[in-house]
Amino acid sequence: MAKGQTSIDLLLALLAAIVFMAVLNIYIGNLSQDAAQSSLRNSAKAILLDAYAATGEVKAYGLTIDYMPPQPAMPAPCSIEFDNDNSDAKTGLKVSLGGETAGYSGINFDDIKIGGSSLAGNNTATKPCNEKFTIGKA
Amino acid sequence: MTGRTRGQMLSLDFLLAMAVIILAVGVLLNHYDILTTQGKESRVKSELNTIAQTASQQALEKNADCASDFSTQGYKIYGCTTSNFSSLTKNYLLVPEGFSCYVTLDGGAAANGPGGCESTDAPLDAKDVAVAERKYLSPNTTLSKQDYEKCITGPGCTAYTVKKLRVKIWR
Numbered sequence: 561m562a563k564g565q566t567s568i569d570l571l572l573a574l575l576a577a578i579v580f581m582a583v584l585n586i587y588i589g590n591l592s593q594d595a596a597q598s599s600l601r602n603s604a605k606a607i608l609l610d611a612y613a614a615t616g617e618v619k620a621y622g623l624t625i626d627y628m629p630p631q632p633a634m635p636a637p638c639s640i641e642f643d644n645d646n647s648d649a650k651t652g653l654k655v656s657l658g659g660e661t662a663g664y665s666g667i668n669f670d671d672i673k674i675g676g677s678s679l680a681g682n683n684t685a686t687k688p689c690n691e692k693f694t695i696g697k698a
Numbered sequence: 699m700t701g702r703t704r705g706q707m708l709s710l711d712f713l714l715a716m717a718v719i720i721l722a723v724g725v726l727l728n729h730y731d732i733l734t735t736q737g738k739e740s741r742v743k744s745e746l747n748t749i750a751q752t753a754s755q756q757a758l759e760k761n762a763d764c765a766s767d768f769s770t771q772g773y774k775i776y777g778c779t780t781s782n783f784s785s786l787t788k789n790y791l792l793v794p795e796g797f798s799c800y801v802t803l804d805g806g807a808a809a810n811g812p813g814g815c816e817s818t819d820a821p822l823d824a825k826d827v828a829v830a831e832r833k834y835l836s837p838n839t840t841l842s843k844q845d846y847e848k849c850i851t852g853p854g855c856t857a858y859t860v861k862k863l864r865v866k867i868w869r
Contacts, residue, residue: 569709573712609744612792616792620756666789667794
């Protein structure tokens with residue numbers, strides 16, 4: 561090999577490194593997007609479980625509580641829907657957080673009041689996650 | 699660098715370096731995968747436990763009619779119920795769709811269990827199962843205020859029998 565000549569090994573190594581880095585970059589990009597979505601989904605489920613447990617306590621023990629939902633790690637539009645409307649046969653609790661939703665269906669909120677309004681009689685109530693509201697027993 | 703002949707395209711050093719890099723990336727991804735799986739399992743367990751606890755609370759408190767004779771005098775007896783849960787339903791117990799429930803009393807299937815729950819135990823291949831167990835007082839006769847107060851103040855209480863309620867949740 562003459563002085564100053566770039567070896568084919570070096571060129572191949574550079575090519576392999578560039579291809580490797582490009583693939584890694586795409587993979588990490590997808591991974592971080594998946595991680596962000598997963599984080600939102602997990603936050604929605606955590607809020608759902610917390611609201612569900614709080615409603616269960618209220619229903620069992622006849623309490624009235626000031627409820628503040630746990631705040632998601634990533635800020636995003638968030639709401640909690642208490643759906644006691646039997647007409648669509650899908651009564652339940654649903655959390656929407658930045659495009660991700662988590663919910664439980666087939667549960668009964670007949671004797672629950674949200675913000676002072678009873679859910680009995682096919683009513684629904686939707687509350688934002690960043691505000692405190694009362695959950696009480698009707 | 700190891701010796702090489704003219705025209706040899708890949709050196710042994712290069713191959714070894716690539717192997718080490720691939721191994722390192724593999725180990726990192728495996729570690730990430732294990733952490734993700736552990737987190738997911740933990741969340742599933744927590745969810746099932748919460749549902750089981752909530753369902754058992756509803757079962758005991760909704761059914762509590764032990765102080766029927768004197769409840770208007772400000773008495774509310776927590777953790778006391780008859781052993782007939784047939785007036786309850788799965789959706790009243792707040793067990794969501796997609797989850798199954800099975801209620802036992804003192805180890806045996808509840809003859810008058812909540813509607814909508816299973817009449818047999820969870821299948822052996824159910825992967826995610828949680829059980830909430832609660833002791834409760836079952837009145838032997840219609841509970842009078844005198845019996846209730848006697849049981850609070852001292853031994854020799856025969857008004858109740860201690861029983862065990864188990865709510866099993868799986869999906």
